[in-house]
Amino acid sequence: MKIKMPAESLTIKTEVVCPNDTNPVGYLKGGNLVQWMDIAAAVTAQTHTGMICVTAGISEVNFFAPAKVGDILVIEAQPTRAFHSSLEIYVKVALIDITSAKRTLIADAYFTFVASNNNDRSIPIAEISPQSNDEKKQYEQALERKERRKNK
C-alpha cells in the first residue's frame, strides 16, 4: 500500500467575499463558507487518493469570527489520516488583513471523504505518514474522532 505525506495533498484556495455571499447584515453566510471548505477538502481527498471522492460527513464546524464583503479568505485543507476507504481532512480558514498581512483563524472543521469508483466503495486508499508534531497529533486524534462519529 502506498504511503503519502499530508503536505503532498495540501490544498490552498483563496476567496474574496462578495455581496451575494452575505446575509442581510453584510456578513458571509456560513453555508457559503462551508461550500468553499468542501471544495478545498474534495480537491485534497482526490489528490491523496487519485480517485473520485464523496463527502461522507462534516464535523466539529466552528465559526470563530465573521467575514464581510471585500474580505480575503485563505482556505487550507490537509489530510489528517486515511482509514480503509475514507479519509479525514482538516480545513481551516484564515482572514487576511491586507494592511498588516496578519492572518486570523475564522473557521475550521473536519471533513470525511470516501473514495468512490463507479459505486464501488470498498476501495483501499493510500495511508498517511504524519511528519510534524501537529500532523502526528491530528493523526492520533483522528481515530478517536472516527470512533465518536460511529457511535453517534
Ligand SMILES: CC(C)(COP(=O)(O)OP(=O)(O)OC[C@H]1O[C@@H](n2cnc3c(N)ncnc32)[C@H](O)[C@@H]1OP(=O)(O)O)[C@@H](O)C(=O)NCCC(=O)NCCS
Ligand atoms: C458516504 C457513503 C459513500 C458511505 O457509504 P456506506 O455504504 O455507508 O459506506 P460504509 O459503511 O461501507 O463505510 C465506508 C467508509 O465510509 C465511512 N463513513 C460512512 N459514513 C460516514 C459518515 N457519515 N461520516 C464519516 N465517515 C463515514 C466509514 O467509516 C467507512 O470508512 P473506512 O472504509 O475508511 O473504514 C454513502 O453514505 C454515500 O454515498 N453518501 C452520500 C455522499 C454524497 O452524496 N455526498 C455529498 C452530499 S451533498
